[in-house]
Amino acid sequence: MFWNRLYDPAIIVRDKALKASLAAAAFEVASFAASLLAEPWEVRTGGGTPFKVFTPFWRALASRAPMPAPLPAPKRLKTLVGIASENLGAWNLRPAKPDWAGGLRAAWTPGERPAAKRLAAFLDGAVRAYGEARNIPAIDATSRLSPYLHWGEISPRQIWSSAEAAAIAHPEAASSVSAFLRELGWRDFAHHLLFHWPEIATENWKSEFDAFPWADNDAAFRHWTRGETGYPIVDAGMRELWTTGFMHNRVRMIAASFLVKHLLIDWRRGAAWFEDTLVDADLAVNRTSWQWVAGSGADAAPYFRIFNPVLQGEKFDPEGAYVRAHLPELAALDAHYIHKPWAAPPEALAKAGVVLGGNYPQPMIDHAKARARALAAYAEIRQSG
DSSP: OEEEOOOOHHHHHHHHHHHHHHHHTTOOOEEEOOSSSSOTTTOOOTTSOOOOSHHHHHHHHHTTOSOOOOOOOOSOOOOOOSOOOOOGGGGOOSOOSSOTTHHHHHHOOOSHHHHHHHHHHHHHTGGGGHHHHTTOTTSOOSOOOHHHHHTTSSOHHHHHHHHHHHHHHOGGGHHHHHHHHHHHHHHHHHHHHHHHOGGGGTSOSSGGGGGOOOOOOHHHHHHHHTTOSSOHHHHHHHHHHHHHSOOOHHHHHHHHHIIIIISOOOHHHHHHHHHHHOTTOOHHHHHHHHHHHHTOSTTOOOTTOOOOHHHHHHHHSTTOHHHHHHOGGGTTSOTTTTTOGGGSOHHHHHHHTOOBTTTBOOOSSOHHHHHHHHHHHHHHHHHHO
């Protein structure tokens, strides 16, 4: 029995036990490296220790180029015989009523061939503007390969090899391809951290955050999960997530920042919600990214970097196209007010059919007050630490 290695702590334990039990039963067992660009133990500092900061990790990883080329598919495989198998359809795993998965089916086509098709389309088009356009959620400017990577339907080496070929074929896209490959490097870095420090899945990397006064506010958390915060860019992201199982990366950062810094809700609750709803919910990337946003992680954003959801929306969704796509109740609102509907005059709201506190909520918290509260909480743990 052969498989490709995975590196989540629980999976490492499971696979060790599986190898032992299969070997004891006289099976030939082997696992291989295919899930990352490099094994978590292969990239080290000059002193031989694991990296804690992304930029030097990325330099070390990229310096290993050329990356090993993907291996060709085997010409033939022996067919297993004499093994009983149940009919998967008989398990009735697909949702019936209510059909909560309709949006996921509309957004995704699972499998190796769709993954390869998506990669080819991205490298033939959107990658050329990736460096500038990747932060614009309303346009199809990112690869959307993360679910295929997570489920093993495409490998990072396949992506790397094809991306390098695209950069050679289209020299004008070389810088954008480099920016894209750097994101693959971040994925490796997240797995590198989790492998060497598995506790980061559940514990703050920076111990001073153990004293952070997180709010135990189930009602606020529920409003966030449902996209009912009153901040359109946050709500659009959370609605996209619930419907499609995906959220644009820029909006993930905005939504995560809102939860931990505006609402002071523990990053672990947000991470768990993402893992319940994302089709690309990768433990290493998800937990590392949440700690990055919270300020508690390795090489994290400073805690005082608190996104203003209005300014973020105006910068990255200036015409409100993304918000309109996911918040139909705001679709007719003028672009000037789309990210701050509470600032719109009554006649503009009436014309757009928007009733604040009715079909769209008032902001659940004032940004300036939330920012001041978050900074005060951070200052408190800094002083106590």
